[in-house]
Amino acid sequence: MAVMKTLEVLLSLSASLVNQSVVVFNPGVYYFTGNAHAILSPSVKWVYLAPGAYVKGAVQYMNSDSPLKASRFGVLSGEQYFYQANVASGYNNNKSDATSLKMWRGDGINAGQSWTIHGITTNAQPFNVMDFYGDLENITVDVADYKQVGAFYTQTDGLQMYPNSHVRDVFYHSGDDTIKTYYSNVRAERIVVWKTNNAPIIQLGWYSRNIANISVDRVDVIHSKYQGGSEYYPRALVGCAASYEDPTATDTANTRNTIANYTVSNIRSEGISPALVGMNLMSNLDRFRIINSWIEEFSPATTQLEYSAVRGFTDPNHGNRTVTIGAHSANGTGLVIQNYTVGNEAVSLAAGNWNRTSTGHLDISPSFRGKWTVQ
Ligand SMILES: *[C@@H]1O[C@H](CO)[C@@H](O)[C@H](O)[C@H]1NC(C)=O
Ligand SMILES: *[C@@H]1O[C@H](CO)[C@@H](O)[C@H](O)[C@H]1NC(C)=O
Ligand SMILES: *[C@@H]1O[C@H](CO)[C@@H](O)[C@H](O)[C@H]1NC(C)=O
Ligand SMILES: *[C@@H]1O[C@H](CO)[C@@H](O)[C@H](O)[C@H]1NC(C)=O
Ligand SMILES: *[C@@H]1O[C@H](CO)[C@@H](O)[C@H](O)[C@H]1NC(C)=O
Ligand SMILES: *[C@@H]1O[C@H](CO)[C@@H](O)[C@H](O)[C@H]1NC(C)=O
Ligand SMILES: *[C@@H]1O[C@H](CO)[C@@H](O)[C@H](O)[C@H]1NC(C)=O
Ligand SMILES: CC(=O)N[C@H]1CO[C@H](CO)[C@@H](O)[C@@H]1O
Numbered sequence: 001m002a003v004m005k006t007l008e009v010l011l012s013l014s015a016s017l018v019n020q021s022v023v024v025f026n027p028g029v030y031y032f033t034g035n036a037h038a039i040l041s042p043s044v045k046w047v048y049l050a051p052g053a054y055v056k057g058a059v060q061y062m063n064s065d066s067p068l069k070a071s072r073f074g075v076l077s078g079e080q081y082f083y084q085a086n087v088a089s090g091y092n093n094n095k096s097d098a099t100s101l102k103m104w105r106g107d108g109i110n111a112g113q114s115w116t117i118h119g120i121t122t123n124a125q126p127f128n129v130m131d132f133y134g135d136l137e138n139i140t141v142d143v144a145d146y147k148q149v150g151a152f153y154t155q156t157d158g159l160q161m162y163p164n165s166h167v168r169d170v171f172y173h174s175g176d177d178t179i180k181t182y183y184s185n186v187r188a189e190r191i192v193v194w195k196t197n198n199a200p201i202i203q204l205g206w207y208s209r210n211i212a213n214i215s216v217d218r219v220d221v222i223h224s225k226y227q228g229g230s231e232y233y234p235r236a237l238v239g240c241a242a243s244y245e246d247p248t249a250t251d252t253a254n255t256r257n258t259i260a261n262y263t264v265s266n267i268r269s270e271g272i273s274p275a276l277v278g279m280n281l282m283s284n285l286d287r288f289r290i291i292n293s294w295i296e297e298f299s300p301a302t303t304q305l306e307y308s309a310v311r312g313f314t315d316p317n318h319g320n321r322t323v324t325i326g327a328h329s330a331n332g333t334g335l336v337i338q339n340y341t342v343g344n345e346a347v348s349l350a351a352g353n354w355n356r357t358s359t360g361h362l363d364i365s366p367s368f369r370g371k372w373t374v375q
Contacts, residue, residue: 001048006030009038009057017041025074027052034080035091037101049074049120056080058101061115064108064134069116077123078103083153085126095155100127104159109134116142117159124150128157128176137183141165151175154198161186177203177241181214181262189217195224200239200278202264207244208254208282214262221269229304234278236308238264238290242280250280253313253323257283260328265291272299275308275361276340282313285325289336297343298361307356310335310364310372325371335372337362348375 001022008016009030017023018041027050032038037058040047046069047059053074058081061068070076078085078101085101086094094100103125106115109132122129129148132139139162148158148171156175160182161167167188172178175196179188181204193201201224202216219237226235232242243252273295279285298306312323326334340347340360347353347360354360354374364372 004030009055017044019043022046022048024048024050025053025055026050028054030055030057031080032057034082034085037087045069046071048072049076058103059105060102061106062108063106064110065113067114067116068106070104070120071116071118073119073121075121075123076103077150078126079124079150081126083126084155095127097128097131100155102128102131104130106132106139107134109136109139111135111138113139114142115139117146118142118144119146121147121149124152125156126153127155130159132160132162136160136162138163141167143167143170145169147171149173151196154196156196161188167191179203179216179219181216182209182211184211185213187215187217189215191216191219193219193221193224195221195226197225197227198233198235199241200234200236200274202238203241204238204259204262205240205242205280205282208252208257209259210257210283212258212260212262215265216263216267217265219264219267221267221273223271224269224273226274226299226305227303229275229307231309232280234275234280234309235305236275236278237267237269237273237293237295238276239278240280240282242313243282250311251314251316251320253282253315255284255315255318255321255323258286258328259283259288260286262287263289263291264293265289267292268294270296272297274299274305276337277308277310277362279310280313281311281323281325284323284327285334286328287330288334289338290340291336292339293337294341295343306361308360308362308364310368312365312367322367325368332371333373335364335368337372337374340374349373350375
């Protein structure tokens, strides 16, 4: 194990740690400057940030054959970086999904690897907080007691949850896709969110996805600061953005793909809130349930943020068919909203207070009549 001293972090971590498997930051303040970050030696599997360690930098794992880890109660802070700092552009602001700096990055990931992050706080990220590269279908993430603060910018996403991930006890201050459910067999629970303007809080869009068995339970939105609704980039508690490549197109579906067996439960939103759902569906939907949701109050009507829209896109490769809801669900009901309350008022079909202009503000495409319910 290598114990870092302040001056050493300015040296190339790759060169100085060739045989080390653990890097330890003891209590103290460390910095890499705004145009460097820690590209770790391939031998390094574990970054240990002791309580009281405050590291101004970003971490890039280069190990391709071991479980990876970050732990203890220190802070990793991106405060020295420009917004969207692009490593390939000298850390200047130049947006690139591939090379803008992630606070946590892993390169050359192989099947069977995992990443554990326990206890850590990430501050002031310049871009997506975390992305790994390589075989992302076969890496899993284990997150506990994680805090993310200082979302001063947009593009301040939450963590990726690769297949079979378990994410719990998290605080997110986030300005973009926050709880990102892009993969199957994921459980996310006990998440407190302070949301700034961009993107839905639970995101499952951008591409047509074939995913199943996802559970998001006990989400407490303590504050949200959306400025206005957005049709293609829904601002809602649960949402699917339209196509990443062609956001205003509605023929971007793949009707071979289905989002199934997905449950959001016990989601509460305090204060002025956005819509419950905003879905531009590029996949079929089956057994999608939103159970026990509470919205304290909606944003003022001028923002158009209160409308829950669900609309289906067409698939040009399969006869321009529109995606389906409920084709493989009990009673053909693919979207079940159960126990939805706004303020003190329970919203349901039976109570007749669900539509666009009444309490629930659900504006679901008429073509899906009978395929969804609110009860
Ligand atoms: C920004 O990044 C793109 C590639 O993503 C590159 O072509 C371009 O030269 C970069 N611009 C600057 C100013 O570095
Ligand atoms: C669903 O995902 C959980 C992990 O969240 C996993 O334990 C379980 O085995 C999965 N179920 C199926 C049917 O794959
Ligand atoms: C969804 O769950 C049902 C019931 O457990 C199961 O029969 C079905 O195969 C699952 N669907 C997918 C796509 O995993
Ligand atoms: C309905 O949801 C609320 C939270 O909004 C919860 O407190 C309540 O227990 C739920 N009711 C049932 C019957 O589950
Ligand atoms: C699908 O829609 C496109 C654009 O409207 C049209 O050109 C094409 O002929 C349609 N294909 C089928 C199979 O209907
Ligand atoms: C299917 O619909 C029937 C009649 O409306 C209802 O009694 C039953 O509970 C429904 N089943 C499910 C699984 O929702
Ligand atoms: C919406 O629901 C309200 C309350 O039930 C009703 O008065 C109104 O006519 C409905 N609007 C539409 C367009 O159906
Ligand atoms: C090597 C390995 O585990 N590959 C798996 C990666 O994930 C895909 C999709 O789930 C599987 O089909 C592969 O078998």
